[in-house]
Amino acid sequence: MSSSFCKRTPAGQAKPPPATRLNTHNAQLLVSTGVPSLDDVLGGGLPVGGVLLIEQDRQTGYSNTLLSYFASQAIAAGHKLCIVNADHQMDLTSMLPGWASAARGPAAEDSRSENSKDKSDSSSDAMKIAWRYQNLPKLGDIEGDEVSSSSQQIDAANEVKFCEQFDLSLRIPKEFVDKAQPIIIDGESIFNMANTEQYGGDMYQYVLDRISDIVQDGYSSLIPVPPNTERNILRIELRSLGSGFWQGKSPTSILQFLHRLRGLLRYSYAACVISFPVHLYEDSSGIRLPIVRRIEHLCDAVIELESFEGTYATPADIVARQIKGSLGATQDYHGFLHIHKLPRLNSMTASVGRLSLLHTGGGSSNNLAFRLRRKKFSIETYHLPIEGGVTERRVPASDDAKPQKRAVGAGAGCGSVPGRKDPLEF
Helix, strand or coil, X not given: CCCCCCCCCCCCCCCCCCCCEECCCCCCEEECCCCHHHXXXXXXXXXXXXXXXXXXXXXXXXXXXXXXXXXXXXXXXXXXXXXXXXXXXXXHHHCCEEECCCCCCHHHHHHHHHHHHHHHXXXXXXXXXXHHHCCCCCHHHCCCCHHHHHHHHHHHHHXXXXXCCEEEEEECCHHHHHHHCCEEEEHHHHHXXXXXXXXXXXXXXXXXXXXXXXXXXXXXXXXXXXXXXXCCCEEEEEECCCCCCCCCCCCCHHHHHHHHHHHHHHCECEEEEEEECHHHCECCCCCECHHHHHHHHCCCEEEEEEEHHHHHCCHHHHHHHHHHCCXXXXXXXXXXXEEEECCCCCCCCCCHHHHCCCCCCCCCCCCEEEEECCCCEEEEXXXXXXXXXXCXXXXXXXXXXXXXXXXXXXXXXXXXCCCCCCCCCC
C-alpha cells in the first residue's frame, strides 16, 4: 500500500512578478540590477523591498553606468521605472544601453514572423523521416550552429529574462522607452514644488510623497488585489542623492528621508538604487563625516566605487591618460569595488557566502575590481599583472649578442659563461 502526498496551494494564489527569482537561502524575492557580476556580489540580485546605496566615484561616471543598467533592465523586464534626478534633466534614449540579444527590437519581431512563416512552409513540405533525425540540424547549419542558436533566441524572446544582456555601444529604441512610460522627476519640478507653502523648501519631503503615491498605486503589498492578479515590480532610481542641488529643512533631512523610504519599501513590490556623492561629505583632511556611517546604516546594501582616475590622479593626469592610454594594471581595471554592507532581509546573516562566486569573505577582503569595456561593465577579482609581462621589452646584452668561442681550460660550471670567471666560485 502506497500513499502519495501533494502540496496544497490556494486556488487564487498570485503568480510571482515577471523577471524575478527566489533566493534559495531565505526565500526572498530578487530582481536583477542589470549587471550579472553585481547580482552575484549581492547574493543573486537585489531583494524586493530593499535599498542599494552606491557611493559614487569622484570625477568619473561609473556609478551612472550602473544606474543606466538598472533602468535598462526595468524596461527589458516590463517593470515600472521611476527616476529621480535633481541635478539635471534626463534623456533616456541617449543614455540607456540597448539589448545585446538579436531577439529584441522591431527587427526581431519581423524575423520572428518570417521564421514562423518559413517554419509553417517547411512543415507542410517536410519529408517523412525517422523521428530521431527530425531534431538534428540541416546540412547548411553545421557552421557554428548559427541558425539553431538564433532560433533558440527567437523562441526565448517571448520569455522575460531575469537579467538581460546589454551592450553599452547600443541604445534602447525610443519606441520601447515610450512604451514603458517611465516616471521622471527632474530637478526643475522638484525645486518648483518643494518651494510651495506645503513643503517649505524641503525637497526630500516632496520626493518622498511622490514615491509614496506611486507605491500606493498598485505596488504596495498591504493593499489586497483580486485573485489571480499578476503583480509587477517598481524600480526606483535616486541619482546623486544629497548633492548640492538637494535642499532640506535641517542637516538631518536626508536621514529622515532614508528612514521613511526604507519603511515604505519594506511592504511593497519595489526596489530602490541610490547613488550618493560620498566625497562631498568629507572634511579638509579627507576623513568622512559621521553622517556617512548613519546613511550607510539606513540602507540594506552599500557598495563603493573607487576609481583609479578619481582617487589617485589629478584632472591633468586623467586627460593625459585618455590621450596616451594607461599601462599596467590600470589598463585592465578601472577601480576597486568595496563592499560595506550586504543585504540580509528576513535573515540574521547574509546569503552571499553561499550563493556568490566572487565574494568569499566579509567586506572587500577578496579585492574586487571593476572594468568598463566598450560594450559592458563587469566586476572581477583583482589580480596584479605578471612581473615583466608582455609590456616589457627584453633586449639581449651586447656580450651575448655574438657567439663566443669556448676557451680551452676555462670553467664551464652552472650559470657560467665561457671565457669568464664562474660566479659560483668562492
